[in-house]
Amino acid sequence: MSTVEASVDADLARLIGAVAEGDRAALRALYAATAPKLLGIILRILQDRSAAEDVLQEVFVRIWQRAGTYDPLAGPPLVWLGAIARHKAIDRLRQDKAARLTQADDDWLARLADARDGETELARRDALAHCLDTVETAQRDCLVLAYCEGWSREELAARYDRPVNTIKTWLRRGLLSLRGCLEAA
Secondary structure, eight states: OOHHHHHHHHHHHHHHHHHHTTOHHHHHHHHHHHHHHHHHHHHHHHOOHHHHHHHHHHHHHHHHHHGGGOOGGGSOHHHHHHHHHHHHHHHHHHHHHHHHHHHTTTHHHHHHOOTTOOHHHHHHHHHHHHHHHHSOHHHHHHHHHHHTSOOOHHHHHHHHTOOHHHHHHHHHHHHHHHHHHHHHO
16 A cells, blocks of 8 residues: 555544544545545446435435444445445435335336236236235335345345345245235135
8 A cells, every 4th residue: 555545544534533523524524535436436336426416415424423333444444435335326226126116016017917918817917916905015015026126035135124034024924915815816
């Protein structure tokens, strides 16, 4: 590591330490020093400048809240800041994907339908829509995201801030509820 890099790292670590103590001026200085780099990271992930700027603000709120957890021995400050930016950008991608799905609950059902479907398939689709409405909202959303959008259990756990085992239980119970409803229909 060059002397310049070491000096920059020391300055950033000092600023993060001051932010941890509630120093707003240090937060402004940290923002001025790192915002362009962090915006670049976020922009590469989101590919939408407006959304990236929003996420950048969320990143600095998170930095304000979590500055006390930074450990200089664990790695350079810019790596820690970049990880926060990357995670926030990925969270935004997931939220946007889920929001698009939630905004048009019936769209996913339409995507499953094939124009060549006959009456029987359309009736099954209608029964599925009816039965999904009977499943608890969180379980239904997990089912749709998992089986229609391909989300993993780990992604769902992060999205709903729940343990993976809870997500597995939600998926299992949701499927059992759907099966019972469909068999009764």
